[in-house]
Amino acid sequence: MxxxxxxxxxxxxxxxxxxxxxxxxxxxxxxxxxxxxEELYERARQDPETFWGDLAREELHWFEDFxxxxxxxxxxxxxxxxxKTNASYNCLDLHLETDRADQPAIIWEGEPxxxxxxxxxxxxxxxxxRFANVLKGLGIGIGDVVSIYMPMVPELAIxxxxxxxxxxxxxxIFAGFSDVSIADRNNDAQAKLQLTSDGAxxxxxxxxxxxxxxxxxxxxxxxxxxxxxxxxxNEVSMTExxxxxxxxxxxxxxxxxxxxxxxxxxxxxxxxxxxxxxxxKGIKHTxxxxxxxxxxxxxxxxxxxxxxxxxxxxxxxxxxxxxxxVYGPLSAGAQVLMYEGAPNHPAEDRFWxxxxxxxxxxxxxxxxxxxxxxxxxxxxxxxxxLSSLRLLGTVGExxxxxxxxxxxxxxxxxxxxxxxxxxxxxxxxxxxxxxxxAIATKPGSCTKPLPGVLPQIVDExxxxxxxxxGGWLVMTHPWPGMLRGIWGDDERFQEQYWSKIPGKYLAGDxxxxxxxxxxxxxxxxxxxxxxxxxxxxxxxxxxxLVSHPNIAEAAAIGRADEIKGQAIAVFVTPVNAEPSEELxxxxxxxxRKEIGALAQPDDIRxxxxxxxxxxxxxxxxxxxxxxxxxxxxxxxxxxxxxxVIANLREDEE
Numbered sequence: 001m002x003x004x005x006x007x008x009x010x011x012x013x014x015x016x017x018x019x020x021x022x023x024x025x026x027x028x029x030x031x032x033x034x035x036x037x038e039e040l041y042e043r044a045r046q047d048p049e050t051f052w053g054d055l056a057r058e059e060l061h062w063f064e065d066f067x068x069x070x071x072x073x074x075x076x077x078x079x080x081x082x083x084k085t086n087a088s089y090n091c092l093d094l095h096l097e098t099d100r101a102d103q104p105a106i107i108w109e110g111e112p113x114x115x116x117x118x119x120x121x122x123x124x125x126x127x128x129x130r131f132a133n134v135l136k137g138l139g140i141g142i143g144d145v146v147s148i149y150m151p152m153v154p155e156l157a158i159x160x161x162x163x164x165x166x167x168x169x170x171x172x173i174f175a176g177f178s179d180v181s182i183a184d185r186n187n188d189a190q191a192k193l194q195l196t197s198d199g200a201x202x203x204x205x206x207x208x209x210x211x212x213x214x215x216x217x218x219x220x221x222x223x224x225x226x227x228x229x230x231x232x233x234n235e236v237s238m239t240e241x242x243x244x245x246x247x248x249x250x251x252x253x254x255x256x257x258x259x260x261x262x263x264x265x266x267x268x269x270x271x272x273x274x275x276x277x278x279x280x281k282g283i284k285h286t287x288x289x290x291x292x293x294x295x296x297x298x299x300x301x302x303x304x305x306x307x308x309x310x311x312x313x314x315x316x317x318x319x320x321x322x323x324x325x326v327y328g329p330l331s332a333g334a335q336v337l338m339y340e341g342a343p344n345h346p347a348e349d350r351f352w353x354x355x356x357x358x359x360x361x362x363x364x365x366x367x368x369x370x371x372x373x374x375x376x377x378x379x380x381x382x383x384x385x386l387s388s389l390r391l392l393g394t395v396g397e398x399x400x401x402x403x404x405x406x407x408x409x410x411x412x413x414x415x416x417x418x419x420x421x422x423x424x425x426x427x428x429x430x431x432x433x434x435x436x437x438a439i440a441t442k443p444g445s446c447t448k449p450l451p452g453v454l455p456q457i458v459d460e461x462x463x464x465x466x467x468x469x470g471g472w473l474v475m476t477h478p479w480p481g482m483l484r485g486i487w488g489d490d491e492r493f494q495e496q497y498w499s500k501i502p503g504k505y506l507a508g509d510x511x512x513x514x515x516x517x518x519x520x521x522x523x524x525x526x527x528x529x530x531x532x533x534x535x536x537x538x539x540x541x542x543x544x545l546v547s548h549p550n551i552a553e554a555a556a557i558g559r560a561d562e563i564k565g566q567a568i569a570v571f572v573t574p575v576n577a578e579p580s581e582e583l584x585x586x587x588x589x590x591x592r593k594e595i596g597a598l599a600q601p602d603d604i605r606x607x608x609x610x611x612x613x614x615x616x617x618x619x620x621x622x623x624x625x626x627x628x629x630x631x632x633x634x635x636x637x638x639x640x641x642x643x644v645i646a647n648l649r650e651d652e653e
Contacts, residue, residue, distance in 0.1 A: 029303050031303075034440075056079075060331075062084065062085050068081035077478040079286075086164065086259035087268055088161045096125060100121050104119070106119045106154050107335060107338065109339050110341070111339075112201060127158050132162040134162075135163065141167060146163050146191065146195060147185065148172045148173065149175055149177075149196045152316065155246065157326050157330075159195050176207070179215035183220050185280070187220060191220065193225050193227070194220070194223045195226075196213045196228055197230070198232055198236045203341075211236065213226065224242070225242055229246040262287050267287075270282040270285075271285070271319055281489065293481025303391060320364075323430075328429065337360060343373075344376070347380075355389065356384040362391045362393070364393035364394075367396060371553045374406050375573075381410055387413075394407070394418065399420055399444060400547070404443035420433065420441070432450065433446055445520050448517065454475060454476045455476070457471045459471050467515055468515065473511040473519075522540065524620075529557070531568060541568060544595050545572055545590070554573070555571045555623055557570075557620050558624070559603070567603065569602060570603065587604055588601055
């Protein structure tokens with residue numbers, strides 16, 4: 001391994017296992033061979049505007065046709081210029097004259113066992129129309145921002161689609177954030193209306209959402225009204241003239257509400273990023289381009305069939321819930337399972353019980369959850385019949401090869417392809433992923449870009465790096481699902497995404513491409529460790545640690561070192577073993593054997609849990625602060641469990 005210049009990153013991961021799709025799976029797929037994928041990809045690459053223009057006319061309903069596919073004025077893209085459409089119409093009305101009208105749209109299960117509800121497309125359409133009329137009755141219309149702080153209940157999806165129907169902009173805030181975090185987001189967006197519920201179920205306990213919202217609204221002067229859904233029946237205070245019960249307003253509302261014809265670039269939603277690296281920012285997505293991209297990426301990646309039961313386990317407080325619980329699947333006419341609760345309540349087999357009872361065919365979940373399943377043991381899985389599953393997906397961050405193999409073996413029974421998807425809040429939808437009938441998978445690789453996605457890996461000067469060397473991942477051409485800016489901060493948008501490599505979108509991730517043209521995500525740009533001039537990716541060190549049978553989860557960071565520049569510090573969660581000096585020494589040797597002496601950790605710290613955002617991403621920034629002894633850990637508004645930091649601090653003392 002030689003020292004790299006120009007910002008290239010050393011590749012130290014050794015992974016060559018290849019899993020092609022079965023002949024049976026490929027024969028039934030939308031895109032059933034590598035040649036078919038390559039033909040589609042090449043068509044999109046050569047003439048992106050014709051490619052996306054044709055798809056937009058085929059897949060979306062237009063009240064008025066567009067005259068220009070793309071108007072690109074860096075960094076602002078306008079797609080399908082002159083066209084008028086509506087995302088709510090595309091998710092609902094389009095299906096009403098088809099066989100799908102009376103098929104399930106949302107199959108919902110609450111956290112308390114035995115609680116559930118199924119809404120057909122016709123029923124969902126009626127509920128959305130009612131709530132759209134409720135919004136109009138409160139003076140909400142085109143361009144008004146509606147803040148949503150609700151659990152994973154059907155009404156959350158109803159609220160999102162009702163906003164889209166009238167042209168209002170929704171800002172969904174995960175129902176776990178503090179009152180300060182809600183107020184910050186409300187004030188940044190200048191929200192006019194707040195939606196919430198009396199409470200939410202979380203592992204058998206009631207989270208008092210309305211109480212949190214009351215505190216937030218004291219600090220949110222732009223919010224005029226608040227609508228409250230009855231969910232847990234706990235007592236809440238209602239401010240006269242400001243607060244209204246959801247069911248009272250719905251009883252009076254008509255189910256007739258034609259969708260508003262909206263300009264293609266009308267803002268659809270703002271979504272604040274999880275803030276793993278600093279102050280959350282409001283990512284802005286608009287109507288037509290986002291809607292098209294969410295739908296097509298859903299169809300391509302998940303090989304959607306009419307009889308599929310699709311379960312994306314993400315909350316709608318994150319982009320994955322927006323794109324692959326609501327807009328993508330519903331635009332495609334899918335049957336969507338929506339679950340309110342935690343994966344381990346009332347027991348650690350809750351997910352597998354849901355898969356068995358609802359005969360889920362496609363499961364899309366996060367590496368964080370998969371690593372938790374491994375920790376809880378195979379016996380939790382083996383109690384259940386998972387034979388309905390035909391496709392598995394992973395999302396949120398890179399998956400370690402050994403976690404991938406467990407998912408493949410224990411959940412997929414070695415017959416379900418795995419789509420390891422790379423994308424971001426900013427991209428609107430999946431950018432790189434295997435197409436499961438066409439592309440052989442490699443554990444830990446997101447494989448190939450989707451049609452219309454043109455990535456490149458460059459060094460810090462913008463020069464393309466060599467095969468198997470890591471560098472910055474950029475996009476060289478606009479795509480319909482891309483963000484349209486940071487809400488209220490054009491300067492930050494330009495600086496963060498477009499200033500480092502002129503003319504190209506900087507994703508903020510490191511990646512490499514291998515000799516087969518497969519992409520490997522190597523962690524955030526800030527997560528590179530520079531050891532004696534060698535730049536190492538954190539995910540590769542972590543993957544080596546997780547491949548040890550006694551490690552469930554690992555996080556690697558670089559800490560300052562007088563001799564090497566940076567030393568490698570790792571935090572690991574053991575399984576089936578107690579922390580000990582013997583285990584520490586064994587892990588160092590294990591990494592040395594898997595990767596090489598250069599990557600051997602200098603510090604290994606045992607912990608029962610790692611600090612994560614509420615979307616499941618490890619907050620390495622906080623670990624870096626702890627490893628270097630800094631007291632001030634900056635913004636922690638998105639931290640899931642503050643006790644994790646306290647426990648790590650105690651371990652230091």
